Amino acid sequence: xxxxxxxxxxxxxxxxxxxxxxxxxxxxxxxxxxxxxxxxxxxxxxxxxxxxxxxxxxxxxxxxxxxxxxxxxxxxxxxxxxxxxxxxxxxxxxxxxxxxxxxxxxxxxxxxxxxxxxxxxxxxxxxxxxxxxxxxxxxxxxxxxxxxxxxxxxxxxxxxxxxxxxxxxxxxxxxxxxxxxxxxxxxxxxxxxxxxxxxxxxxxxxxxxxxxxxxxxxxxxxxxxxxxxxxxxxxxxxxxxxxxxxxxxxxxxxxxxx
Amino acid sequence: xxxxxxxxxxxxxxxxxxxxxxxxxxxxxxxxxxxxxxxxxxxxxxxxxxxxxxxxxxxxxxxxxxxxxxxxxxxxxxxxxxxxxxxxxxxxxxxx
Numbered sequence: 468x469x470x471x472x473x474x475x476x477x478x479x480x481x482x483x484x485x486x487x488x489x490x491x492x493x494x495x496x497x498x499x500x501x502x503x504x505x506x507x508x509x510x511x512x513x514x515x516x517x518x519x520x521x522x523x524x525x526x527x528x529x530x531x532x533x534x535x536x537x538x539x540x541x542x543x544x545x546x547x548x549x550x551x552x553x554x555x556x557x558x559x560x561x562x563x564x565x566x567x568x569x570x571x572x573x574x575x576x577x578x579x580x581x582x583x584x585x586x587x588x589x590x591x592x593x594x595x596x597x598x599x600x601x602x603x604x605x606x607x608x609x610x611x612x613x614x615x616x617x618x619x620x621x622x623x624x625x626x627x628x629x630x631x632x633x634x635x636x637x638x639x640x641x642x643x644x645x646x647x648x649x650x651x652x653x654x655x656x657x658x659x660x661x662x663x664x665x666x667x668x669x670x671x672x673x674x675x676x677x678x679x680x681x682x683x684x685x686x687x688x689x690x691x692x693x694x695x696x697x698x699x700x701x702x703x704x705x706x707x708x709x710x711x712x713x714x715x716x717x718x719x720x721x722x723x724x725x
Numbered sequence: 726x727x728x729x730x731x732x733x734x735x736x737x738x739x740x741x742x743x744x745x746x747x748x749x750x751x752x753x754x755x756x757x758x759x760x761x762x763x764x765x766x767x768x769x770x771x772x773x774x775x776x777x778x779x780x781x782x783x784x785x786x787x788x789x790x791x792x793x794x795x796x797x798x799x800x801x802x803x804x805x806x807x808x809x810x811x812x813x814x815x816x817x818x819x820x821x
Contacts, residue, residue, distance in 0.1 A: 525763050528755035531727075531739060551800075553736075553757035579759065579800040606736065606801050607759075623761050724755045724766070 471572040479697035480685065482513040485559065488520035488546045493710035495566055495629055496549055497703055502568040503627030509573075510697065511688060513681060514564035516557055519543045521646055522633075524552040524620065528724050537645045547721050548631075552607060552620035555633045556643040563669070563681055566631040574628055580605050583619055586630040590617075593687035597673045597680065609634070614667030635668040636677045728814030732758075736801030740810040744778045749811070758802035765797045769807065778815055782808040 486494070491514055501507035521543055523532050532554045533545050555562070567586055574582040584603040591609065594601040594616070604610040609617040609632070617634035669680055688694050699707075714720050728740045736758040743750045752773040760766055772792035776785060786804035793804075 524757050526755055526760060526766055527757060528739060528741070528753065531741075531755060549763070551757065551759035551763075579798070605734070621759070622763075724753065 468572050468575060470575040471570065473573070473692040476509040476569070476573070476692075478688070478692055478694045479508045479510040480513070480688075480694050481510055481697055481699055482681075482685075483515065483699060485515040485517035487517050487711065488522065488544045488557070489711040489716035490707055491516075491564075492522075492546050492548050492715035493707040494699075494703075495631060496624075496710060496715070497707045498566070498568045499549075499622070499624045499627045499629040501703060502570065503625035505626075507568070507700075507703075508697075509570060510568045511694065512566045512568070513685070514566070516559040516562070516564070519559065520557040521545045522555045522557060523547050524554065525549055525622070526551050526724060527554060529722050530725060532648055534646055534648060541642060541646060543646055545721060546715060547723065548620070549624075550620035550622035550629060550631065553618060554647050555618065556638075556647055557633070558639060558642075560677060561635070561637045561639070561668075563634040563636050563677065563684070564631065565684075566629060569628050569630070571623060571626055571628050579621070582621065582628070583607050583630075586621070586628075587619060587632060589688050589691050590632070590634075590684065592691065593684045596687060597669075597675065597683055599669070599672050611667060611672065613672060616667060616669065616672075635666045636680065637668050637670040638666055640666070726814040726817060728810045728812070728816070730806055730810040730813060732802060732806040735803070735806060738802050738806045738810045740807070740814045742773075742811070742814050744815070747778050749773050749776050749778055752811075754807060754810075756802065759798075759800035760802070761798040765793060765799075768792050768794075768797075773807075773811065782812060785811055 502509055521533055538545050591601050599611055601609055601611045601616055607619045608615050617632050619632040622629045726742055730738045732738055737756045739755045741753045752770050754769050769789055772788050785808040789804040789807055
């Protein structure tokens with residue numbers, strides 16, 4: 468396998484109407500496989516959320532991470548994604564989430580640390596254009612002087628890498644702390660005891676509407692790497708909907724690490 | 726029993742387990758780390774299951790390392806960090 472560059476690929480953009488949390492999990496699975504198998508060109512997908520969610524990492528313990536009773540009380544669906552990393556608290560309109568599905572050749576011979584920073588260099592540039600001095604903080608955070616902006620996760624599947632990121636646009640920190648169990652050990656080397664203080668959302672930093680931030684991000688990717696507007700194929704959506712039902716919406720998958 | 730260890734420069738490593746007849750039982754590793762392939766999680770749990778509860782950290786780390794295929798990739802977690810989380814669970818450091 469030869470190392471490839473961004474410009475060696477014909478990047479496609481998918482930005483669909485709001486979808487359910489379990490369908491988002493399934494779409495990441497399906498589209499990673501499609502790119503890995505060569506059935507789809509490398510793709511960027513911007514997520515729109517139909518409903519609030521907590522998305523836990525592949526290896527996180529459901530009961531250790533989530534207060535199920537609080538989640539239910541707030542009407543928040545809890546789902547497990549296929550990549551590692553930490554829990555994300557999602558409310559529609561409060562986060563900007565995107566996925567990049569790329570052939571593994573794009574990050575060939577890179578360390579994990581290099582691969583994370585490489586996949587998000589365009590976002591650092593986009594944020595710079597919005598007046599935010601942001602940088603990559605290993606292992607998997609995008610941060611700024613004000614605090615953390617985003618968390619990334621990667622998974623390798625069948626010849627492709629999935630790189631997805633959730634950025635905080637706005638945040639209801641009180642509700643987040645009600646639903647997520649954030650232990651003291653987790654914060655032990657973060658220099659603060661307040662989980663809420665760790666996040667500095669884009670809304671306060673840019674003063675721009677969420678859609679405008681997304682527009683600027685897309686424009687930056689397009690300028691740097693090229694980007695063609697695309698849509699989900701009917702067969703991709705059908706497979707994702709089936710998986711959302713049978714796997715990603717199932718109690719078995721959610722409690723895979725109970 | 727529950728133990729947590731934030732690996733310096735890494736991620737949170739969590740162990741839940743019981744002790745039966747002096748051996749580790751029902752071992753469950755979890756956390757916000759990265760493992761490829763994801764099946765390595767079960768391999769690590771299985772490697773720890775049944776090990777003597779008085780085994781030292783180096784011994785536990787070696788058991789984990791020996792059980793993992795050479796192509797397994799760990800990011801933000803290591804066999805040594807898992808061993809620390811096991812010891813913390815056994816010592817009853819409830820930090821969660």
